[in-house]
Amino acid sequence: MKLRIFLLLLTLISSLHSVGQEDRLLLKNNDELIGEIKSMNRGVLTMETSYSDSDFKIDWLDVLEIDCKQDYLITLSSGKRFYTKIKSHPNDKGFLFLTENNETFKFPIEEVVEFKSVEASFLxxxxxxxxxxxxxxxxxxxxxxxxxxxxxxxxxxxxxxxxxxxxxxxxxxxxxxxxxxxxxxxxxxxxxxxxxxxxxxxxxxxxxxxxxxxxxxxxxxxxxxxxxxxxxxxxxxxxxxxxxxxxxxxxxxxxxxxxxxxxxxxxxxxxxxxxxxxxxxxxxxxxxxxxxxxxxxxxxxxxxxxxxxxxxxxxxxxxxxxxxxxxxxxxxxxxxxxxx
The missing domain is CATH 2.40.230 (Outer membrane phospholipase (ompla); Chain C)
Structure with a gap:
């Protein structure tokens, strides 16, 4: 009985953890990663996953598709800034869609130079x-x-x-x-x-x-x-x-x-x-x-x-x-x- 309760709790904890790990990346080599996207700076995207002890460091220009569940402060090469989610469409690989004030804008991935979660911790x-x-x-x-x-x-x-x-x-x-x-x-x-x-x-x-x-x-x-x-x-x-x-x-x-x-x-x-x-x-x-x-x-x-x-x-x-x-x-x- 105790073993069943323990396994049930373990399954519940794993499920709760996976809920917060729903961001998705598709890379140009067709590798797909599921986890939590933390930030992108200086051309390197940082992603935390449940199946690795250390964060993944990914070349931003190797990203083909991205789907984030949380909001980010996003900076474009033009200097324009957005505070929204980052999404792409399967039919428009290599592009991002950012929504602000109910209006959606389309940008090539390479125009995004930085983004980070506004709720990110101090460290x-x-x-x-x-x-x-x-x-x-x-x-x-x-x-x-x-x-x-x-x-x-x-x-x-x-x-x-x-x-x-x-x-x-x-x-x-x-x-x-x-x-x-x-x-x-x-x-x-x-x-x-x-x-x-x-x-x-x-x-x-x-x-x-x-x-x-x-x-x-x-x-x-x-x-x-x-x-x-x-x-x-x-x-x-x-x-x-x-x-x-x-x-x-x-x-x-x-x-x-x-x-x-x-x-x-x-x-x-x-x-x-x-x-x-x-x-x-x-x-x-x-x-x-x-x-x-x-x-x-x-x-x-x-x-x-x-x-x-x-x-x-x-x-x-x-x-x-x-x-x-x-x-x-x-x-x-x-x-x-x-x-x-």
Missing amino acids: SRLSADFSLGFNYTKSNNLTQFITSAKINYSDNKWETTAGLNTVISTQDNADRTERTDGNVGVRMFLQNDWFINANATFLSNNQIDLDLRTNIRAGAGNYVVRSNQMYFGVGAGLAWNNEKYITNIEENKNSLEAYGGLEFNMFDVGDLDIFTRVLAYPSLTEKGRFRTDLELDVKYDLPLDLFIKLGLKYNYDNQPALGFEKDDYILNTTIGWEFN
């Missing part, structure tokens, strides 16, 4: 990566230790990011060098791929006598190109720049700057992810001063959510502290792990 909207690097050169006993961390949280209309990078170097017949940079920012998405943003960045580097540079900027931008393989955005605005120096060679600086920049990310090159950002800061209160920040990351994905990353950070200032170089750059290789 499902969070992504992060952490990496470490170590270099050693015997000839001059050069040791270099590198750490890097990034966190991203995206909501329906907001995205928040934060990052921290440190490089510590020691070698014979030279002073110890330390370079630390960090950032925190928030971006609000508007219609037609426009956005407004606010960011704060911090840089400390004893090689250029910089105890702390604090740069707070606010502005607006637009995704000129946005697809399942890449995005390219531009932006501009105003920035407040404050600099404190380690020595007394130069007085601390406090200035107002304009800024303009571009951001490019290509994320569907096999296992490669290429990201670059360039920002230019012409000063409005310091005559003739001009600064530039460049960031370049090339990441190669490994199994188990591990990756190898080659990174470059370059800073140029045509009016640096007296006696110090105009250029400051760091090139490093790290291995890390990401959570998403």
Whole structure:
């Protein structure tokens, strides 16, 4: 009797679980998957099924048909957004049908660049990566230790990011060098791929006598190109720049700057992810001063959510502290792990 009750409960639990696993995918190779579709971002769809311990990661462009039971916030390459279910018709393979205000719109699958459940949990909207690097050169006993961390949280209309990078170097017949940079920012998405943003960045580097540079900027931008393989955005605005120096060679600086920049990310090159950002800061209160920040990351994905990353950070200032170089750059290789 007890065994029958146990089997009945087990069957009921399995049935209840399967009720929430009713989303359907048909792939171009005719494979069919039944489960819960969580999200699609950067060309990769994430799906949870009852017959696998880990989530499936599926190339979005390999999807031929899709039928979802829950509502998603959907972003198209044109910048238009929908809040609705995602469905396709067997007679129109490769197309999606989105309904808004009792009107149905038809779009090719490749025009959908992102979607996510509005009711998604906090962790499902969070992504992060952490990496470490170590270099050693015997000839001059050069040791270099590198750490890097990034966190991203995206909501329906907001995205928040934060990052921290440190490089510590020691070698014979030279002073110890330390370079630390960090950032925190928030971006609000508007219609037609426009956005407004606010960011704060911090840089400390004893090689250029910089105890702390604090740069707070606010502005607006637009995704000129946005697809399942890449995005390219531009932006501009105003920035407040404050600099404190380690020595007394130069007085601390406090200035107002304009800024303009571009951001490019290509994320569907096999296992490669290429990201670059360039920002230019012409000063409005310091005559003739001009600064530039460049960031370049090339990441190669490994199994188990591990990756190898080659990174470059370059800073140029045509009016640096007296006696110090105009250029400051760091090139490093790290291995890390990401959570998403």
